[in-house]
Amino acid sequence: xxxxxxxxxxxxxxxxxxxxxxxxxxxxxxxxxxxxxxxxxxxxxxxxxxxxxxxxxxxxxxxxxxxxxxxxxxxxxxxxxxxxxxxxxxxxxxxxxxxxxxxxxxxxxxxxxxxxxxxxxxxxxxxxxxxxxxxxxxxxxxxxxxxxxxxxxxxxxxxxxxxxxxxxxxx
Numbered sequence: 001x002x003x004x005x006x007x008x009x010x011x012x013x014x015x016x017x018x019x020x021x022x023x024x025x026x027x028x029x030x031x032x033x034x035x036x037x038x039x040x041x042x043x044x045x046x047x048x049x050x051x052x053x054x055x056x057x058x059x060x061x062x063x064x065x066x067x068x069x070x071x072x073x074x075x076x077x078x079x080x081x082x083x084x085x086x087x088x089x090x091x092x093x094x095x096x097x098x099x100x101x102x103x104x105x106x107x108x109x110x111x112x113x114x115x116x117x118x119x120x121x122x123x124x125x126x127x128x129x130x131x132x133x134x135x136x137x138x139x140x141x142x143x144x145x146x147x148x149x150x151x152x153x154x155x156x157x158x159x160x161x162x163x164x165x166x167x168x169x170x171x
Contacts, residue, residue: 004083006096007032013065014074018109020170021139023102025122026079028148036061037075042149044156045118048163049073053170072170074109076100078117078125090121099129106138113139116166119146142166 009027024037031039038045039061046057046064055067068075083096106112115138117123123143131138144166145151145159 004085004093006081006083008081009077009079009100010035010037012074012076012100012105013037013069014076014105014109015069015072016109017072017111018069018074019072019111020114020116020167021074021076021102021105021109021112022116022118023122023126024075024077024118025125026077026082026084026097037065038147040149043147044149044159045147047156048147048160051160052164052167072111073167074105074112076102076105078102078122078130094125097125097129099125102126102130103133103135103138106134113169114166115139115141116163117141117143119144119148119151121146 007026027037028040031037046055049055049064049068050057053068053071053073055064055071057064059067078099080098080100082098083093115126117126120143126141131141145154145162147159
C-alpha cells in the first residue's frame with residue numbers, strides 16, 4: 001500500500017493593507033516543486049491577474065507578487081497541509097487537512113473586505129473548516145471558478161468574467 005506524503009503549503013503573500021484575500025485549496029505538484037503559487041503553466045490564475053490587474057504572467061514571479069500586493073491582493077491557501085496524490089483538488093484527503101490560521105490573518109489585516117475562493121474545493125474547505133472559526137466581523141466570501149486546468153468545462157473568458165466582476169471594486 002502506497003503512503004501518500006503530506007503536502008505543505010506556502011506562507012501568505014500580502015502587505016499590511018491587503019483588501020482582498022484569494023485562497024486556493026493546497027498547492028499542486030508543480031507549484032510545490034517550483035515553490036510558487038499557481039506555477040502550473042496551464043493554470044489560468046496569472047493570465048486572469050494579468051487581465052484584471054495588469055500583472056503580466058510573463059513577469060518574473062517575485063515581480064508578479066509585488067505588483068499584485070500593490071493592488072491590495074493577498075494570496076494564500078485554505079490548507080496549511082494535507083495529503084493528496086497528484087494535484088487534483090478532489091483527491092485531497094479531508095481527514096489529513098490542517099487549515100491555515102485565516103482568522104489570524106484577517107485580524108492582522110482588518111482592511112480585508114473580501115475573501116475570494118479559487119474553486120469549489122477551496123470554497124467547501126473554507127465553509128466547513130474555516131468559516132465556523134471566524135468572528136462575526138469576517139468579510140464576505142465568494143467562490144469563483146477554479147483557475148485550474150482541470151476545470152476545463154468553463155472557458156477562460158467565462159472564468160475571467162467571474163473573476164473580474166468579483167474584483168471590480170479593486171480595479
